[in-house]
Structures are given as structure tokens and as C-alpha cells.
Amino acid sequence: MSAETTPAAAAVSDVSLYDVDNPAPLIEAPRKRTKKTPKATRTNFELYGWLFMRLSGILLVVLVLGHLLIQLVLDGGVSKIGFAFVAGRWASPFWQAWDLLMLWLAMLHGANGLRTVINDYAERDTTRFWLKMLLYTATVFTVLLGTLVIFTFDPNIR
Amino acid sequence: MPAGTLYRGREGMWSWVAHRVTGVLIFFFLFVHVLDTALVRVSPEAYDDVVATYKTPIVNVMEYGLVAAILFHALNGLRVIAVDFWSKGPRYQKQMLWTVVGVWVVLMAGAFYPVLQHTLRTLFGS
Numbered sequence: 139m140s141a142e143t144t145p146a147a148a149a150v151s152d153v154s155l156y157d158v159d160n161p162a163p164l165i166e167a168p169r170k171r172t173k174k175t176p177k178a179t180r181t182n183f184e185l186y187g188w189l190f191m192r193l194s195g196i197l198l199v200v201l202v203l204g205h206l207l208i209q210l211v212l213d214g215g216v217s218k219i220g221f222a223f224v225a226g227r228w229a230s231p232f233w234q235a236w237d238l239l240m241l242w243l244a245m246l247h248g249a250n251g252l253r254t255v256i257n258d259y260a261e262r263d264t265t266r267f268w269l270k271m272l273l274y275t276a277t278v279f280t281v282l283l284g285t286l287v288i289f290t291f292d293p294n295i296r
Numbered sequence: 297m298p299a300g301t302l303y304r305g306r307e308g309m310w311s312w313v314a315h316r317v318t319g320v321l322i323f324f325f326l327f328v329h330v331l332d333t334a335l336v337r338v339s340p341e342a343y344d345d346v347v348a349t350y351k352t353p354i355v356n357v358m359e360y361g362l363v364a365a366i367l368f369h370a371l372n373g374l375r376v377i378a379v380d381f382w383s384k385g386p387r388y389q390k391q392m393l394w395t396v397v398g399v400w401v402v403l404m405a406g407a408f409y410p411v412l413q414h415t416l417r418t419l420f421g422s
Contacts, residue, residue: 192380195373202366210359211410217417219347221340224333241330248323255320276327284330287337296340 187250194243201240225293234288241284249277307393315372318365325362356415363407364400371396 208227210216227233252273260266305313335343349355375392379385385392409416 192377195370195377199370199374203370206363206366210363211407215410215413216351216356216359217414219350221336221343224336224343244326245330248319248326251319252323255316280327280330283334287330287334291336295337 191247191250194247198240198243198247201236202244204236205240225291228288228291229293238285238288241288242281245277245281245284249273307390311372311375311393311396314368315376318369321365322362322369351414353415353419356412360407360411363411364404367400367403367407368396371400 209219228237253270256266256269256273260269303309332343332346335346350359372393375389375396378392379389
């Protein structure tokens, strides 16, 4: 019987391989913190992301459904929309603030949702990395463009 | 080959799938929507030109689809919050999903004419 079969059998035939102080080969504990463990995994980022989805979601239910009601349901639906309609609404700081808050919350909520989807389905490390870089670039661009448009809107542009 | 090994899920899984699909669709629309609205900084004509696309019958029907996706995502999102934070949420998740579907059907029926009136008027006269 060889030493590889069982420690008990080995203990009988070959005392030097395993003894009372060294009964089995050393196995590193699972999830043990080593020098290789990235520091980033020690934050609560995912917890805050999870909480943000729920808090922003509640606000977005009011902001987005109100937006849909005004734009697509009341007063003739899509028929009335045009430059003059936008100018009329953005003359009020209330609707500017509404749209600004909706833009930021919806973009961050959507970006975090897509981040989750990418993490779930893109299995290759490089694919996942580049898809998320594309997502973050598009998100930053869209949020900044939208913010700029709301703050610099000029009803007398022409 | 053993029969019935493919997990087809139930209310919980399919509502999760629908939440994902509607979420991704809404995000892509939001991206386009910020771009088209940014045209108000170019000229009134450029903005009104792109809004004319939103008034064509096909895109008008897509707007009704957008309302459908947003309403489901919003109502099911509130259900997810109830499952997470209400102590009896997980026990009543199925009943809450059918409530979501019921409210969704009522709101979609109510939104049918207001959202599609532009197309209904142009196609069938006022």
C-alpha cells in the first residue's frame, strides 16, 4: 500500500510522512486575506449601490410618471410638444429642477443597472472591462450634456 | 434523458427577467432622449424636426410601448422594495406581482387613447 492512499495506512507503513503534529498537508483557509487581496473589495460600495437603486427608484416613480403624464398623456399627448412647449416649461425653475434631478437620478440608476447586467453576462475579464468603460463614458457624457442644456437653455436662440 | 430538468421559473423569476429587459430598454431610450432634447441648444427648427419623428404613427406606438415598459418597471420596482424592506414582503411576493400586473393593465388601458390620440386623429380624422 502506497503512502498516497490514506493517512491512516501511511501512518502505519511510513511514520516519517505524517505524524501527530502533521496529520495532513496544509490547506490554506478559504477567503483568507493575503497580500494579493485587492483593497477595493473591502468597501461597502455594493451595499450603497443597492440602497441607491431603491431610494432613487422611489423618487423616479414620481419624477418619471409625472413627466410621462405631462408629455404624453395630458393636453393632446405628443401633439403639443415642440420648441415653444419646452421653452414654456423651462421658464419655471421648478420644472428645470425637476428635469435636472430626474436626469441625474435616472442616468445613475440606469448606469448602475447596466453595470449589474454587464457583470452578470460578460464572462471574459477584458470584455467586461471595456463594456463598463463604454457605459461609464456614455453616462458621464449624457449627464453632462443634459445638465449643460438645462442650465444654458435660451428661449430666444433664434 | 431525464424529463423536466430545465428550470422554467415561476412568478419570481419571470418578473426578474421582465424587470431586467424593461430596464435595459428604458436606459437606451433615455440616452437617445437626452441627445434629441439637446437639439434645443442648436435651433428651434432642429428640435421641431426631430420631434416630428416622435409624432409619426410607428414611433407613437413605440411611445405606448415605452409607457408600458416604464409602468411595469416602476410598479415592479416598488414590489422589489416591499420584498426587501417589508417583513411579510417575501411571503406575499406572488400576490404583489399579480397586483402589479392588474394595476399595469388598468393604467395601460387608461393611457391607450391619451398616448395614441395623435395617431388616431391623423389616421382616422378628428
